[in-house]
Amino acid sequence: MSTIDMKKIYNNKSYRGNWVALRSFTSDPEVIAYAKTLKETLKKADKKGFQHPVIMQIPKEILPIIGII
Amino acid sequence: MVYPYLEFTATIRRPIIEIIIKSESNFAIYPVLIDSGADYCIFNIELAKALGIKLTKKRTNFRGVGKDKVKGFWGKVEIKIGNQTYQTKAIFAEISQFGHGILGQQGFFDHFDVKLSYQKQAIEIEHTKVSN
Numbered sequence: 638m639s640t641i642d643m644k645k646i647y648n649n650k651s652y653r654g655n656w657v658a659l660r661s662f663t664s665d666p667e668v669i670a671y672a673k674t675l676k677e678t679l680k681k682a683d684k685k686g687f688q689h690p691v692i693m694q695i696p697k698e699i700l701p702i703i704g705i706i
Numbered sequence: 707m708v709y710p711y712l713e714f715t716a717t718i719r720r721p722i723i724e725i726i727i728k729s730e731s732n733f734a735i736y737p738v739l740i741d742s743g744a745d746y747c748i749f750n751i752e753l754a755k756a757l758g759i760k761l762t763k764k765r766t767n768f769r770g771v772g773k774d775k776v777k778g779f780w781g782k783v784e785i786k787i788g789n790q791t792y793q794t795k796a797i798f799a800e801i802s803q804f805g806h807g808i809l810g811q812q813g814f815f816d817h818f819d820v821k822l823s824y825q826k827q828a829i830e831i832e833h834t835k836v837s838n
Binding site: 638647679692696699 | 708710711712713714715716718719720722724733734735736737739750752753755756802803804805806826827828
């Protein structure tokens with residue numbers, strides 16, 4: 638099964654530490670808006686006609702997880 | 707329901723699915739990690755603020771493999787996964803070091819059977835909860 642490739646988004650320094658709104662959860666997801674806060678991100682996405690995008694926060698660092706927190 | 711894994715680096719791939727989290731007046735589509743080691747579901751606290759989810763005033767502590775306890779607040783939400791919708795309690799906390807929420811035993815594994823295949827990069831989820 639093809640993975641959903643987040644590498645481009647996670648490697649983009651503009652998105653690090655920010656919330657991003659994605660058009661959809663597909664194999665090559667596209668960012669339609671991003672901002673420091675979730676509310677601001679949703680507002681920007683809404684202005685572009687996307688009321689309910691997929692939302693996620695991009696961590697400042699990409700580190701392996703070996704258990705939560 | 708079958709979902710693909712998410713790929714973050716050449717070596718980091720995680721079983722993450724998109725779910726819908728609903729409050730009384732709004733909803734959001736949010737990616738969440740399937741984590742059998744988590745006791746509860748944990749979502750970003752900014753989500754509660756954006757959706758207007760009421761949280762408990764009293765804080766709750768939880769712990770991962772790290773030394774420090776993390777503080778969060780309980781909130782009631784409706785979760786939709788595939789065509790299944792149900793209400794559950796979840797912890798909302800500052801988890802900005804993750805890009806996603808966490809689905810744990812209470813609120814997810816008590817509703818679904820899960821099969822993870824790293825070889826196939828596939829996540830199979832079957833609804834199993836029987837209504838009382």
